[in-house]
Amino acid sequence: MSQAMKSINAAMGAKEAAAPQVGLGKLPFANFLPAILPLVGALLVLAARIKFGPSVTPADGTLVVLGLLSYIFAAAALVTNFWAPIGFLQRLGLWTGSLGFFFNLAGWLVRWVAAGERENWIRITENGKTFFSYIPYTNLYDLSVAFAFGAAFTTLLISNRPNTRFVGAISFPLIMLILLMAVFIGDRFVDLPPVLDSYWRPIHVGVASLSYGVALVSFALSVVYLIKDGVKSEAIGVAVTAFFIVGYIVVWLMGGFKAFDPASFNYSLNPVL
Amino acid sequence: MAGASEIVIENAPVAPDGVEEAKPKGGQNRSGLSVVIDGFLNLLSSVPFGIVLLVLLIIGCMIGMLIQQQELESFPAYYAELTPAEKVVYGRLGFFDIYHATYFNLLLLLLSLNIILASIDHFPAAWSFITRKKLTASPTFAMAQKFKEKVELPQLGHQQLVERATAAARKMRFKARVTQTNDRTTIFAERGVWNRLGAYAVHVGLLTIFVGYFLTGRGHTGSMRIDPNQSSDRMLKNEFNIDNANTEHAINVRELELPFTVECLDFQQKLINKGGSLGLGNTLDWFTTVRITDQETGKKTDALIHMNTPFDYRGYRFFQQSYGMPATARVMKLRVTPTSGGQSQEITVPRDGEAKLADGTRIRLNWFHANFSVGRDQQVVASREQMFTSMEYENPAANLGYVTPDGKQGEVWAFNETFANQVSNAPFMKKFMDNGAYQFVLTDFEKAPTSSILSIQFDPGARVVYAGFTILCLMLIAVFFFSHQRLWIVVEEGNVYLGGDANRNRLGFEDRAKKVAGLVRDPQSLKNIGHE
Numbered sequence: 001m002s003q004a005m006k007s008i009n010a011a012m013g014a015k016e017a018a019a020p021q022v023g024l025g026k027l028p029f030a031n032f033l034p035a036i037l038p039l040v041g042a043l044l045v046l047a048a049r050i051k052f053g054p055s056v057t058p059a060d061g062t063l064v065v066l067g068l069l070s071y072i073f074a075a076a077a078l079v080t081n082f083w084a085p086i087g088f089l090q091r092l093g094l095w096t097g098s099l100g101f102f103f104n105l106a107g108w109l110v111r112w113v114a115a116g117e118r119e120n121w122i123r124i125t126e127n128g129k130t131f132f133s134y135i136p137y138t139n140l141y142d143l144s145v146a147f148a149f150g151a152a153f154t155t156l157l158i159s160n161r162p163n164t165r166f167v168g169a170i171s172f173p174l175i176m177l178i179l180l181m182a183v184f185i186g187d188r189f190v191d192l193p194p195v196l197d198s199y200w201r202p203i204h205v206g207v208a209s210l211s212y213g214v215a216l217v218s219f220a221l222s223v224v225y226l227i228k229d230g231v232k233s234e235a236i237g238v239a240v241t242a243f244f245i246v247g248y249i250v251v252w253l254m255g256g257f258k259a260f261d262p263a264s265f266n267y268s269l270n271p272v273l
Numbered sequence: 274m275a276g277a278s279e280i281v282i283e284n285a286p287v288a289p290d291g292v293e294e295a296k297p298k299g300g301q302n303r304s305g306l307s308v309v310i311d312g313f314l315n316l317l318s319s320v321p322f323g324i325v326l327l328v329l330l331i332i333g334c335m336i337g338m339l340i341q342q343q344e345l346e347s348f349p350a351y352y353a354e355l356t357p358a359e360k361v362v363y364g365r366l367g368f369f370d371i372y373h374a375t376y377f378n379l380l381l382l383l384l385s386l387n388i389i390l391a392s393i394d395h396f397p398a399a400w401s402f403i404t405r406k407k408l409t410a411s412p413t414f415a416m417a418q419k420f421k422e423k424v425e426l427p428q429l430g431h432q433q434l435v436e437r438a439t440a441a442a443r444k445m446r447f448k449a450r451v452t453q454t455n456d457r458t459t460i461f462a463e464r465g466v467w468n469r470l471g472a473y474a475v476h477v478g479l480l481t482i483f484v485g486y487f488l489t490g491r492g493h494t495g496s497m498r499i500d501p502n503q504s505s506d507r508m509l510k511n512e513f514n515i516d517n518a519n520t521e522h523a524i525n526v527r528e529l530e531l532p533f534t535v536e537c538l539d540f541q542q543k544l545i546n547k548g549g550s551l552g553l554g555n556t557l558d559w560f561t562t563v564r565i566t567d568q569e570t571g572k573k574t575d576a577l578i579h580m581n582t583p584f585d586y587r588g589y590r591f592f593q594q595s596y597g598m599p600a601t602a603r604v605m606k607l608r609v610t611p612t613s614g615g616q617s618q619e620i621t622v623p624r625d626g627e628a629k630l631a632d633g634t635r636i637r638l639n640w641f642h643a644n645f646s647v648g649r650d651q652q653v654v655a656s657r658e659q660m661f662t663s664m665e666y667e668n669p670a671a672n673l674g675y676v677t678p679d680g681k682q683g684e685v686w687a688f689n690e691t692f693a694n695q696v697s698n699a700p701f702m703k704k705f706m707d708n709g710a711y712q713f714v715l716t717d718f719e720k721a722p723t724s725s726i727l728s729i730q731f732d733p734g735a736r737v738v739y740a741g742f743t744i745l746c747l748m749l750i751a752v753f754f755f756s757h758q759r760l761w762i763v764v765e766e767g768n769v770y771l772g773g774d775a776n777r778n779r780l781g782f783e784d785r786a787k788k789v790a791g792l793v794r795d796p797q798s799l800k801n802i803g804h805e
């Protein structure tokens with residue numbers, strides 16, 4: 001039995017009651033603090049950004065990069081903890097993950113204000129819309145940032161229980177990758193086409209990114225179960241590869257045989273939509 | 274839903290003797306025809322056949338998604354990119370209008386029939402869960418169930434055990450019915466029997482969507498290009514024409530007559546930066562004000578159509594779809610200075626109206642030029658290409674028509690101030706800039722495209738489809754998040770036998786049944802565990 005399996009089995013068997021995991025004593029909601037504190041903190045940053053303007057808070061892009069750095073730290077600590085269980089690493093991972101969530105969410109919220117100020121809130125003042133017209137859900141960058149904090153929040157929420165705490169070891173590396181991709185896309189603002197200035201946009205993308213976050217954590221949990229049950233990593237690898245190949249072919253077909261075409265060396269995405 | 278239906282059969286209570294063996298009367302001497310009909314009906318009502326149809330339909334829908342459909346605005350451009358072979362093959366197979374293809378509709382009709390017939394086939398079994406409950410059981414029966422547990426409590430009396438078991442089942446929110454037979458008591462504990470009927474409600478939802486689809490098939494989608502002060506009672510629809518697949522006539526534009534006339538009263542484009550272009554990135558919204566005159570009743574209805582705010586009239590839905598170039602002005606302000614010197618006047622000219630100077634000269638806009646230039650031959654250069662594509666206003670100028678009080682008519686250009694200053698010294702420009710009596714300068718104007726393009730949908734099935742999806746979603750949740758759970762608790766000779774099963778979420782059921790067993794063993798057990 002590998003150390004990873006042992007760690008998971010030990011954690012799964014842990015009793016609910018035995019749990020000073022975050023090192024904050026016996027407060028009934030203490031285990032939820034890594035999820036709740038960043039929410040409060042990000043809202044404070046938002047308030048400061050609204051009240052005092054762009055000079056007092058870091059720019060949204062900066063906050064997102066700080067979030068990424070924290071996630072990298074958290075991922076490293078938690079993954080190490082998987083193979084070399086050290087209580088300190090576990091706590092460190094949880095709290096740096098929590099810090100990452102704070103920066104990540106604050107970045108997204110600050111971006112909301114920045115998007116509005118960029119247009120002087122003209123959609124509200126002159127076109128009868130609400131501040132939802134400026135919600136940072138306009139492109140893949142925005143979506144990824146939201147996806148990342150949604151997944152981080154879900155991870156931190158379910159980390160309140162000792163027997164699911166190790167999920168972070170899988171989800172934080174993934175969150176890190178998503179945010180890394182976002183940073184590569186770049187935080188330029190896009191001009192919103194009028195057709196997207198609709199109340200459906202926050203609903204459409206909000207529900208989608210929320211479900212992504214939850215799906216990512218479910219994925220992490222199921223991987224953990226596979227490891228726990230001793231499924232060979234080779235078997236998992238083959239399944240993932242098969243899934244990737246099928247997905248690749250589907251995307252290729254979706255592009256009307258033109259996108260991601262391995263034969264043409266032309267990787268322009270030509271989606272149907 | 275096939276799975277659910279199958280589960281229904283699998284778990285069906287024992288049918289009364291003879292029902293399962295019942296064969297059509299006269300089984301021995303059936304004619305060949307009736308065998309064929311029987312076989313066909315059996316196929317038609319079989320679940321695997323339904324799944325095959327469903328897969329075929331999904332493939333059809335994917336084709337409809339991957340291959341652009343003919344009514345789309347972008348279809349002509351898409352079509353032009355296809356190879357000649359693709360044009361002919363896709364065209365012959367009806368892929369450009371797959372949702373109206375005969376085979377697609379036939380498949381859907383077959384699937385509807387399949388769902389109805391399969392439901393009729395399976396419904397009696399599901400219904401008997403409700404009407405013919407198995408209220409009595411033997412210990413053997415209980416111990417043959419997927420979940421089984423035996424609790425031995427010889428120290429308690431029979432009646433006491435029955436009461437305890439009934440209370441336990443009720444505490445775990447089962448409906449419990451007690452049946453006494455000789456020295457054996459059966460407590461039939463049940464939850465969520467309605468779940469057996471959920472599948473049929475899901476089918477009702479699906480069929481409602483299909484009905485909506487067939488109604489939608491009788492509708493039309495098209496577009497209408499309309500300029501302010503124009504009227505139209507036609508909508509245009511692209512139609513693919515297979516016989517001309519590889520000629521320029523491959524796509525016909527069909528005109529459909531509407532039962533009303535649409536008059537455009539005004540068309541406005543609101544910009545974020547008023548100095549910027551008409552491009553999408555600089556646009557807040559387009560507003561088309563229309564007056565609809567009903568041809569039957571003569572009633573007039575005014576409406577404002579803008580982005581994401583369609584307008585409904587007699588089953589027709591109008592959307593702001595797009596806008597048509599060239600770039601023009603909705604209203605403009607002009608400074609008019611007498612060439613003989615004297616006080617200049619400011620006038621405002623709407624794009625389709627007139628303005629009057631103090632001396633009674635009437636001014637109107639002939640045409641607006643967003644990128645005015647003069648060629649070598651001293652003629653105004655108006656490149657069609659640029660006029661119909663450019664969203665910028667690099668050198669705006671307005672060509673005005675005038676009628677003086679004594680009836681003299683003519684035309685004159687009003688340039689923007691910068692350009693007017695630049696060229697006022699060029700002698701040949703003089704003839705453009707004044708009409709002898711006045712010089713005109715364009716001081717300000719509101720940018721706007723020439724035409725509004727409305728999309729018009731006549732969709733008699735929309736509401737039905739919405740209703741169908743609502744039913745479908747609600748019923749899917751109802752079916753899959755709940756289950757039919759049955760637990761037979763048999764009390765006999767100081768023993769309590771618990772056995773039962775559920776049609777879904779077996780783990781959840783077993784958890785609950787274990788708690789019932791625990792409560793029978795020790796009525797305080799739940800408190801000790803600390804749950805619920």
Ligand code: HEM
Nearest residue numbers: 136137138139140142143195196201204205208209273338
């Ligand atoms: C920033 C993010 C997104 C933007 C700006 C966006 C925008 C759009 C737009 C403009 C459409 C076409 C609407 C129309 O045809 O009227 C659309 C359709 C759609 N989107 Fe998104 N979307 C986003 C994210 C997502 C995500 C994350 C998902 C799924 C997980 C998703 C699923 C869909 C689906 C299923 C459709 C319908 C496709 C169809 O009708 O054929 N979208 N979206």
